[in-house]
Ligand SMILES: Nc1ncnc2c1ncn2[C@@H]1O[C@H](COP(=O)(O)OP(=O)(O)OP(=O)(O)O)[C@@H](O)[C@H]1O
């Protein structure tokens with residue numbers, strides 16, 4: 001028999017007086033997974049995490065950790081630790097004592113405290129800084145102390161609620177890589193809450209995109225990026241060009257409402273609907289001169305209305321009469337540039353077309 005998932009939510013709902021923050025959530029997270037809960041402010045991410053940690057009880061539904069029903073169990077009875085956004089280290093305690101705090105409260109022997117604190121400080125690369133106070137550390141180092149403080153208890157699951165929110169962009173990117181390394185090293189399950197799509201894609205094995213208390217799409221980052229299935233996911237996870245159209249019988253051809261057709265792989269077009277939005281990611285579109293027969297099969301004529309050179313790539317806006325403004329990102333592999341007002345064909349491969357219910 002396969003091992004039970006680390007976390008299972010079954011029809012979990014949380015209602016605050018008359019507001020439903022989390023609605024009928026069902027999901028399973030495999031042991032050892034790096035799972036990201038991604039969504040805009042107010043969609044219910046923290047509430048979900050707090051229910052897993054035991055800080056909030058569901059109004060309905062069941063929560064299981066490693067096969068054990070923990071619904072109603074106090075937080076300290078669950079093998080789960082949480083790193084909150086405001087990681088609130090004790091300012092008067094040293095790094096060592098901040099990390100040791102939970103062990104001391106549980107009256108773990110002095111030798112064991114030294115051993116375990118030493119191990120986790122090594123893991124988060126803070127060896128040598130044991131005697132500093134939090135204010136003598138950088139933001140990223142403080143964040144590492146917060147992670148060490150949670151890991152020292154040897155949880156089987158670590159919950160992280162926007163743990164990098166207070167850091168500037170550069171440090172944030174470093175800590176994303178760092179947290180991923182730590183997770184791989186300790187091999188326990190991480191559930192990471194963020195509203196930053198790039199952060200979720202950088203770190204996670206699986207992303208759940210949450211919207212208004214529900215999970216709209218869940219899967220590997222590439223899978224949900226390439227085939228987002230709903231307009232919300234298409235817009236929230238990266239940028240998309242979306243155009244209204246009507247599907248023909250076999251879902252391989254979509255007639256655009258404003259004229260013209262777009263071809264697609266039928267498996268990326270939702271079944272059972274006629275009205276759809278077809279989409280393509282900006283980096284999947286290339287620009288050609290009109291009449292260039294080497295252009296891929298999906299072709300829309302337009303005029304360049306904006307061109308921004310940003311080093312590795314150039315971002316174009318192309319006004320296409322059928323669909324309006326189309327965003328196109330071109331890698332700067334050669335010196336070919338298109339100029340403002342130039343007539344172009346924006347073209348892409350049918351395999352890169354996806355559809356969402358319109
Ligand atoms: N104790 C509470 N009482 C009433 N409403 C609450 C309570 N806690 C959360 N909510 C509401 O539930 C919704 C979800 O809140 P939650 O904190 O889970 O959002 P979030 O996705 O974590 O957002 P953010 O990205 O801003 O942290 C919000 O509309 C919030 O106002």
Ligand SMILES: [Mg+2]
Nearest residue numbers: 045046047161
């Ligand atoms: Mg939150």
